[in-house]
Amino acid sequence: MLSAIRNTIRATTNSIVRSIYTTTPQATEKFDHKRIPADDEGVQGEKIIDLDSVLKLKQNLFPTLESDNYLFDGVPYKDLPICNIRVTHNNTIFTVTDSAGAVKFTRSCGMEGFKNTKKGTNIAAQTTAISIATKAINKGYKTVRVRVRGLGPGRLSAVKGLQMGGLDIVSVTDNTRVSWNPPRPRKAKRL
Numbered sequence: 001m002l003s004a005i006r007n008t009i010r011a012t013t014n015s016i017v018r019s020i021y022t023t024t025p026q027a028t029e030k031f032d033h034k035r036i037p038a039d040d041e042g043v044q045g046e047k048i049i050d051l052d053s054v055l056k057l058k059q060n061l062f063p064t065l066e067s068d069n070y071l072f073d074g075v076p077y078k079d080l081p082i083c084n085i086r087v088t089h090n091n092t093i094f095t096v097t098d099s100a101g102a103v104k105f106t107r108s109c110g111m112e113g114f115k116n117t118k119k120g121t122n123i124a125a126q127t128t129a130i131s132i133a134t135k136a137i138n139k140g141y142k143t144v145r146v147r148v149r150g151l152g153p154g155r156l157s158a159v160k161g162l163q164m165g166g167l168d169i170v171s172v173t174d175n176t177r178v179s180w181n182p183p184r185p186r187k188a189k190r191l
């Protein structure tokens with residue numbers, strides 16, 4: 001009786017093993033030796049460029065000692081009006097000054113009609129920037145320098161709004177103050 005059970009177990013395991021190994025993997029794609037390039041061509045669309053020529057084109061990217069005397073629309077860089085943008089989490093304030101720093105006019109998101117938390121949005125900053133750009137063009141300012149101070153949602157959209165309003169932006173300077181002795185953090189929450 002025991003030998004009959006062993007024989008049936010062997011027969012079933014042999015059939016299972018045979019059924020597992022009966023299929024052989026077949027190659028669907030054959031390797032073509034003709035497709036291998038003789039020389040290394042690099043990635044498709046990749047170009048070999050001369051870095052020295054690119055660096056010469058980017059030479060005027062950073063200011064030098066002569067940068068203050070460059071002319072933009074016939075006006076030296078140091079005499080261009082400055083659009084100061086003060087960005088906070090609650091509001092965005094624009095001030096256009098002359099090169100000496102005398103304030104010509106000011107706009108903020110609250111003056112544009114945005115109230116409460118809507119003053120701090122990027123849409124409010126962009127709308128205010130378009131408004132002050134049209135006001136600056138009406139006063140005769142076409143080319144300006146931009147100084148951005150502070151962190152908030154309206155940083156990028158404020159500069160974009162000045163461009164959309166028709167102002168030519170020569171330079172964008174980040175004038176955000178960095179505290180080397182920040183205030184003490186809040187105590188940890190107890191859970």
